[in-house]
Amino acid sequence: MKTYDIVIVGGGPAGLAAAVAAKEAGNDSILILERDHELGGILNQCIHNGFGLHTFKEELTGPEYAYRFIKQVLDLGIEYKLNTMVMDIAADKTVTAMNREDGMFQIPAKAVILAMGCRERPRGALNIPGYRPAGIFSAGTAQRLVNIEGYMPGREVVILGSGDIGLIMARRMTLEGAKVKVVAELLPYSGGLKRNIVQCLDDYGIPLKLSHTVVDIEGKEHVTAVTIAEVGPDRKPIPGTEERYTCDTLLLSCGLIPENELSRSAGVQMSPITSGPVVNESLETNIPGVFACGNVLHVHDLVDYVSEEAKRAGQNAVKYINDGCKNAEASDVIELVATEGARYTVPSTINKSRMDDLLTVRFRVGDVYKNSFVSVYFDDERVMHNEKRILAPGEMEQIILQKKKLDEYPNLKKITVKIEKE
Amino acid sequence: METRELTCIGCPMGCLLTVTLDNGEVTEVKGNTCAKGDIYARKEVVNPTRIVTSTVKITSGDKERVSVKTANDIPKNKIFEVMKDIDAAEVKAPVKIGDVLVKNVAGTGVDVIATRNVEAV
Ligand SMILES: Cc1cc2nc3c(=O)[nH]c(=O)nc-3n(C[C@H](O)[C@H](O)[C@H](O)COP(=O)(O)OP(=O)(O)OC[C@H]3O[C@@H](n4cnc5c(N)ncnc54)[C@H](O)[C@@H]3O)c2cc1C
Ligand code: SF4
Numbered sequence: 001m002k003t004y005d006i007v008i009v010g011g012g013p014a015g016l017a018a019a020v021a022a023k024e025a026g027n028d029s030i031l032i033l034e035r036d037h038e039l040g041g042i043l044n045q046c047i048h049n050g051f052g053l054h055t056f057k058e059e060l061t062g063p064e065y066a067y068r069f070i071k072q073v074l075d076l077g078i079e080y081k082l083n084t085m086v087m088d089i090a091a092d093k094t095v096t097a098m099n100r101e102d103g104m105f106q107i108p109a110k111a112v113i114l115a116m117g118c119r120e121r122p123r124g125a126l127n128i129p130g131y132r133p134a135g136i137f138s139a140g141t142a143q144r145l146v147n148i149e150g151y152m153p154g155r156e157v158v159i160l161g162s163g164d165i166g167l168i169m170a171r172r173m174t175l176e177g178a179k180v181k182v183v184a185e186l187l188p189y190s191g192g193l194k195r196n197i198v199q200c201l202d203d204y205g206i207p208l209k210l211s212h213t214v215v216d217i218e219g220k221e222h223v224t225a226v227t228i229a230e231v232g233p234d235r236k237p238i239p240g241t242e243e244r245y246t247c248d249t250l251l252l253s254c255g256l257i258p259e260n261e262l263s264r265s266a267g268v269q270m271s272p273i274t275s276g277p278v279v280n281e282s283l284e285t286n287i288p289g290v291f292a293c294g295n296v297l298h299v300h301d302l303v304d305y306v307s308e309e310a311k312r313a314g315q316n317a318v319k320y321i322n323d324g325c326k327n328a329e330a331s332d333v334i335e336l337v338a339t340e341g342a343r344y345t346v347p348s349t350i351n352k353s354r355m356d357d358l359l360t361v362r363f364r365v366g367d368v369y370k371n372s373f374v375s376v377y378f379d380d381e382r383v384m385h386n387e388k389r390i391l392a393p394g395e396m397e398q399i400i401l402q403k404k405k406l407d408e409y410p411n412l413k414k415i416t417v418k419i420e421k422e
Numbered sequence: 423m424e425t426r427e428l429t430c431i432g433c434p435m436g437c438l439l440t441v442t443l444d445n446g447e448v449t450e451v452k453g454n455t456c457a458k459g460d461i462y463a464r465k466e467v468v469n470p471t472r473i474v475t476s477t478v479k480i481t482s483g484d485k486e487r488v489s490v491k492t493a494n495d496i497p498k499n500k501i502f503e504v505m506k507d508i509d510a511a512e513v514k515a516p517v518k519i520g521d522v523l524v525k526n527v528a529g530t531g532v533d534v535i536a537t538r539n540v541e542a543v
Contacts, residue, residue, distance in 0.1 A: 063537050146477075147477055148486075175505050194435075199431070203498065392434045395434055
């Protein structure tokens with residue numbers, strides 16, 4: 001089998017942008033491995049518009065956004081293999097994959113970029129009591145059925161979870177003639193974008209019930225009705241608040257989780273908060289030369305940020321190879337800590353000698369904060385204090401660190417990001 | 423005098439806007455925290471429009487459906503008429519991004535265009 005400098009696992013927006021950036025940075029030995037029969041990843045089924053406002057200054061649909069990058073990959077002559085499942089990544093960066101033409105094969109690589117995206121949380125984790133009749137789908141599965149296969153899973157729908165995919169599917173199924181009766185959300189706020197709540201629910205008079213959950217599913221063979229109830233602050237159902245809805249379909253939209261089986265078995269260190277790899281300023285994992293970007297690293301809500309992040313992973317992989325695949329000395333490593341409202345940061349460490357002039361640090365908050373401040377501390381000194389009218393768990397936040405500024409603190413050990421009331 | 427309640431979609435604050443109308447003319451917008459909310463409310467109350475996205479049946483292609491969108495936004499109250507025309511349409515592969523698949527959909531003066539390529543097989 002041929003060898004490659006850079007093997008990219010996954011041909012979604014992250015993998016595509018990483019490949020284009022690596023090629024543009026001067027590397028000609030790149031291979032993308034994609035298990036699906038086409039490039040583009042999850043965007044192929046996201047036929048709604050709203051993608052790319054940051055990158056292209058226009059509102060594209062998912063397939064159009066994906067095609068902008070697919071076209072660059074084709075024009076640049078970057079190699080890719082479809083219908084090819086990556087089975088294993090060894091710590092020495094040998095990638096084992098399988099497809100019908102080549103069977104099982106191994107590719108030794110100098111650098112590997114993880115871009116496997118994420119999957120939906122399985123319903124098993126939801127613990128809904130009752131039988132498991134037909135008619136229960138994850139929102140993403142329903143999206144694929146309706147948009148790719150042209151098949152409507154049902155006519156009368158209840159949706160549990162108000163994440164963006166659930167909201168988008170409420171509108172999509174309504175447009176195709178279904179009656180969406182209610183969207184129930186366990187939390188007291190929706191994780192979905194305001195725009196989606198207005199344009200997918202309010203536009204069609206679909207009620208959103210916050211602090212509600214499913215307490216019963218009726219139907220032995222097929223769903224016939226779903227009962228929801230209000231939950232108290234302990235998230236337990238409050239007796240007497242039950243409402244029953246007859247329906248033939250229950251969609252679950254309960255969040256996404258990075259797809260990291262491969263990373264784990266390769267020995268990549270994982271963050272328990274993001275369920276993605278722990279990375280440094282170069283988006284490199286604890287295994288030198290293994291990089292991660294996109295939804296496999298942490299769940300993004302805007303694909304523009306995925307592309308931007310992936311571009312950096314691609315460039316850094318080339319830099320790593322050009323530097324002779326050496327691990328930079330670990331002497332001036334600065335730790336990044338998220339606390340008091342900030343849940344995590346990507347990256348988790350900064351190696352100052354390898355840092356660019358500007359470094360984007362992305363993070364999420366754990367709750368809704370109004371009129372608060374995003375504060376950054378260099379050791380014990382507060383160096384940034386940005387007022388924010390609103391911070392919400394559904395929206396990724398970012399701060400930008402200047403290398404110049406870090407240079408003023410030669411003994412800096414720790415950078416802390418936190419949310420403060422004043 | 424008439425009042426309407428809206429949620430601003432300008433940012434995650436999601437301000438609750440109260441719009442006062444007099445004979446179809448906006449006389450006051452309340453509840454917005456910034457100017458964006460005022461602009462949004464005036465447009466949304468007088469002339470709400472949306473882009474509609476869906477799929478169209480395609481024959482002799484390497485896919486069953488081709489994803490589509492209205493090339494521009496259409497009046498909100500025409501969404502279901504537009505969907506009816508989109509659902510009735512059937513096209514033949516090949517199709518390229520941007521190809522017009524339904525002309526002047528539901529008499530809106532707006533075309534429905536393909537948002538992905540489908541090869542003929
Ligand atoms: C249902 C849904 C709706 C969304 N809606 C919006 C929206 O409205 N606006 C917006 O900006 N963003 C939206 N997003 C987010 C955006 O689509 C994602 O952030 C983006 O697609 C992530 O890109 P990715 O390349 O990291 O992952 P993906 O697009 O998931 O791509 C990962 C690719 O890796 C492949 N892969 C995985 N494992 C293997 C393996 N072992 N071997 C080979 N290949 C493998 C997969 O087949 C897939 O093609 C949505 C996401 C989802 C899931
Ligand atoms: S009015 Fe301004 S602050 Fe309020 S939601 Fe709209 S854009 Fe945000």
